[in-house]
Amino acid sequence: MRIAVVENMAETPLGLVGQALEEARAEVTLYRPYLDGRIPALDDHDGLVVMGGEQNALDDAAHPYLPHLARRMFDYGAVDKAVLGICLGSQLLARAHGGRNLVGGRREFGWVEIEATAEGGDDPFLSSAGGCFPAFQWHHDSFALPPGALHLARSGTVAHQAYRIGRASYGTQFHFEVDGNVVHRWADTQPQAMDAMHPTWRAERAAHVAAFARRAEASGLALARAWLALV
Numbered sequence: 001m002r003i004a005v006v007e008n009m010a011e012t013p014l015g016l017v018g019q020a021l022e023e024a025r026a027e028v029t030l031y032r033p034y035l036d037g038r039i040p041a042l043d044d045h046d047g048l049v050v051m052g053g054e055q056n057a058l059d060d061a062a063h064p065y066l067p068h069l070a071r072r073m074f075d076y077g078a079v080d081k082a083v084l085g086i087c088l089g090s091q092l093l094a095r096a097h098g099g100r101n102l103v104g105g106r107r108e109f110g111w112v113e114i115e116a117t118a119e120g121g122d123d124p125f126l127s128s129a130g131g132c133f134p135a136f137q138w139h140h141d142s143f144a145l146p147p148g149a150l151h152l153a154r155s156g157t158v159a160h161q162a163y164r165i166g167r168a169s170y171g172t173q174f175h176f177e178v179d180g181n182v183v184h185r186w187a188d189t190q191p192q193a194m195d196a197m198h199p200t201w202r203a204e205r206a207a208h209v210a211a212f213a214r215r216a217e218a219s220g221l222a223l224a225r226a227w228l229a230l231v
Helices: 015-023 066-078 088-096 118-122 180-189 191-197 205-229
Strands: 002-006 027-031 047-050 082-086 108-116 132-139 150-154 162-165 169-172
Touching: 015 205, 047 066, 047 088, 066 082, 066 088, 066 169, 082 088, 088 162, 088 169, 108 118, 108 205, 118 150, 132 205, 180 191, 180 205
Parallel strands: 002 027, 002 047, 047 082, 082 169
Antiparallel strands: 108 132, 108 150, 150 162, 162 169
8 A cells, every 4th residue: 555645844743644554554655845846646656645734725826836736636536546635635625626715714723523414424434433523623724615525524613624525535624643642742843833823722731632632542543544444
């Protein structure tokens, strides 16, 4: 199994997705187009994972690779290869398939309860996490569902939390890859960015980890395994 992983900024660890990739003994190739503009070729990999980032999905002037990456996500799905877009990745996948990107005004941060829709309850990926589960959020932006997409999950603040296009192209606004270790790492490496989202969250993070991490880690790993099963 050959998986391409695209980073859109530094400090985006794979977390639980990385654990599932190791379990599956996947051959992983990491791309950092924010540094060199390189994106995965279509024929070299069986699946594509696109991680989050600080930029918005329409920030082509500062990040000219974004439209090419969105197109490549479309191309993978068009030949029935599995695609997973997380946070910014989900917004780029929506862009690729004709969904409208909603820049600003959709702020969520920290662990948030995610609720499956009826379609999500029947979906082989989303249903693996159960009907309701916590997942980490860190975003200002969102998207309108692309034409033909199945709406799989919502939160109390942002309606479009997960969707599927075709057989196995998935977008999740939430960071299901995040476990307690990733949270502590971000608190150490991105303190100013975290404080800008929630001024007291870092100081209170031990309580948040105690309240949510165990459930989030179980559901996140289940989701990662379920997506890999579709590759």
